[in-house]
Amino acid sequence: MSSDFMKFKSRRSTVYSSKGIVASTQPLANNAGLIILNKGGNCVDAAIAVAAALCLTEPQSTGIGGDCFALYYKNDTKEVLGLNGCGRAAKNLSIQDVWDALNDGQPMARIPQDSIFSVVVPGAIGGWYDSYKQWGSGKVTFEEILQPAIDLAENGYPVCELAARGWRNSKKKILKQNPEMDPKDIPVLINGEGPNEGDFVTNEPIAEALKLIASKGKSGYYEGSVAEAIIKRTDSKGHKMTLEDLSTHTSTFVEPIKFEFQEKTIWEIPPNGQGLVALVALGVIQELHKSGVIDLYKIEHNSFEYWHLVIECCKIGFYEGNDSIADPEFEQIPVEKILSSEYLQQRSKLFSKNKVLSGKDFGVPIPDPKFKTDTTYFTVSDSNGDACSFINSVYEGFGSGIVVPEYGFCLHNRGANFNLTPGATNCLEGGKRPYHTIIPSMITNKDGSLYASFGNMGGYMQPVGHVLHVLNMVIFGHTPQQSIDSPRVCLEADVTCPDTGLGGDGPVSTTRTFVLLEDGIDPKVVQQLTELGHATKVLTDYDRQTFGRAQIIKNVSKGGKLVYAGGSEIRGDGAAIAL
Template identity: 35%
Template sequence: MVTFAKKGMVATSQPLAAEAGIEILKKGGNAIDAAIATAACLTVVEPTSNGIGSDAFALVWVKDKLHGLNASGKSPKSISIEAVKEKGYEEMPKYGWTPVTVPGAVGAWVELSKKFGRLPLTEVLKPAIEYAGKGFPISPVLGKMWSRATENFKKNLVGDEFQYWFETFAPNGKAPKIGEVWSSQGHANTLREIAETNGESFYRGSLATKMASFSKKYGGYMMEEDLASFKPEWVNPIKVNYRGYDVWEIPPNGQGLVALLALNTLKNFDLKNDNEVERYHKQIESIKLAFSDGLKYITEEQKMSVSVEELLSEQYAKSRAEQIGQTALTPAPGNPPKGGTVYLATADEEGNMVSFIQSNYMGFGSGIVIPETGISMQNRGHNFSLDPEHENHLEGNKRTYHTIIPGFLTKDDKAVGPFGVMGGFMQPQGHLQVMINTIDNRLNPQAALDGPRWQWMKGKKIKVEPQFPLHIAQELERRGHEVEIALDNTSFGRGQIIWRDANTGVLAGGTEFRTDGVVAVW
């Protein structure tokens, strides 16, 4: 059921984190403070998807203007294709220090607080510190994902550098059970130090020294100078106009461009007059074409050989639409892997709104935890290519293709609100489906999120959720799509939405059944 409120709203995948954001609003904070509090809390209460060593992106609506923040970290300056291949790798590994890039989430909290926040970080991070130190009970979806990750890591993490992950997240070799209370004093101490130093310790102080020393001990490339040189970047969000609404995303290195490419292609069709099968077919074909471009071109924007403007031109969109026929086509890109991410949306009664996303990637990330700190390091570098001819090839001091993307919707230069769907390469596919449900199908936030989803995997193969209409799946098969019905909903993203009524200021929020999420209100 859609949730309504007037004074404030926080929507995310963990009830405790959402309530932490509302608590900060009630203490006099704004939507930006609430977003930081929620994000910090999520590193504790949903460590299966993010951590203190994550990256982050944000779209922030303040005083009738949308601001973009890219807080994704770069690769260590000393890494190179040659160095990685000398270690015997033919592609970037998933685990260990090699795929670790500079974590940017803490920098995002600090930058957002400095530019738009109202309360100090010592106040904003209090809920996260308390949950880390005193503990919290494990929720159902979290417990399931935690157990699954632990079993995976038991099989794949070999080496002394991984023992601290097990000490922190699987003491005695077991994941905490659903309903069991878990705590981490290391998390609490680290978050407190971040708050008291306004993030300085993390990038240029004792926490930075601990990360760099642990990296050096186990042959990692990250050094103190990599951390010290990190700074989040304010960027101009990119958009397409889709049937009178402006849909906004963060520019590359994020993959939000993929969602915009697909929407730009789809607006060349009159979906209202199509039957259900035709609408699904065109959506799937559009996302396949969008990914074929995204996986080819997306890397750091200044290093792309084709501009965002060229890719989003009306002429190019029409040429892509012309390639869509009655049967499934085979696009160029490879096999998109799964991922793990947290998303949150916040809004306050002043009109401020935040779309924020934070992730370690592939669940717990690299499997590296800095001893006694609770800092779990991301593995974003896994997306780099070791082919020097590829646009997203590995280099030192470079941002990689990034899966996490916050979204925002406006109409007639007024905010409609923030939206997002978590889940690796599912994210632009989720954005597309949520926008179709919102704009074309005119569904409320909750219904837009609850609609049955499909996921393009590779070639002509798509997965559909267990509740996806069987007659539509069968008809898609007849059109050449290779349809697989998934056994559960875990790979189809987990999203949240907050819309604001332009006339009344009333907030309408949704979160979905695929996660432990809640819409907290005031």
């Protein structure tokens, strides 16, 4: 790729359609969604088809061994509905089990990301099927929805540039995690290697899994031969996951959490998702505006003042997340109190125009993203005025890297998000869901109409990305593509400090936060941030994938005529495609 990769002169224009848009990181996945829309399916049906196709075309980021979350905007009732498709820890697994197996019985703070104990029940297939049954159009079958992905797996497809690069970067991990297998027999590799751009690949084992799921629904995954293959693999590495853990898995339809921001409503999946982080950050920004500390409508976009505001308010949001994001079936989470004006106004007092917040100001450190960008976010709209905001992930590149060879997929490592501090928020417990980074989002207008369906994958980049896209569109009037093209920041903890074992995964016991800035931010602004006390680092070229990949569909209807505007990530292979 040329040295001017992803320069901030947009390579794309915003896409418009009155019938629907599919926006994802892979062109062939977009095509799968369009096939289903053309068959009469709705945005949910098409989103599932996109999810399945991405498991083939971008397997380092997502797969049938991972999790999913979704938001669905239903135009006829002006509702935003939510689904948590996250899996749970093995019921028989305890913190002591992990200590015994990995550390001679002695305490340790986290489950290593390459440990078999990082594998929790994969929730994606349950999420696909349950959203299809609950929200689908009824005009296409589940078999039809999965057929485009099955065709890709059986007949093959050429690999795009950035997908190929991420795939190759995971080769070492996959070989390390499957030492008992001949590299040429590992189905997620091609003759023991990762593909190059344009290479033509197939994956017949995963085609067989998808056929079983297509014909039997979620029971084709959580029972029978696929489930048995999963447990055979986890048993071989000493896990305590059982067939019962799989067969009793359930998705959860949830009431999304929301926050009123400048006459718009921002919607997120509730904990154990980290959408609360984004809403707290936006809430603090709004309180600072209300109190006159800042003026949202006078602050210059991408200025020093703007970036300092975003960075500091996101820190405050992450602090709340460390304290409050966990499985609500195990923890009492006072979301309403946290998002109240009174509480947010109190939190806003932590902000200073002339000072940088550090972990010691909170008592609990800020999460570390560790460059976790292996997730796929995508969004679909349809001719009904409905939209689906969908995210599917295996967490790290190819998840745990542990392959289920009979069916050609890797198991995710989402359990690494737990901590191993007994009694702490988000500590590991049997049957519990971990702190989850993947978050789809929606924005609605005061009258309940859709404003935008959007997301920005990338581990702990995600809530920061959500804050940026809300500000870009709502305050600065950006089109979807302009918002996506705009440079970003990401927060990263100082990993030289020891892990406290609190909150989400990654070393979080730091008293300072590194600020990663994307090439395209004015060097004078970078200097000002550094002089104030921010520990800054500018990322260029391929390293800019640290800032995740966004997709946005905005409702720009006028005069009673339905019109969508779509934007897609210049840091990814895909596009926004109009029906």
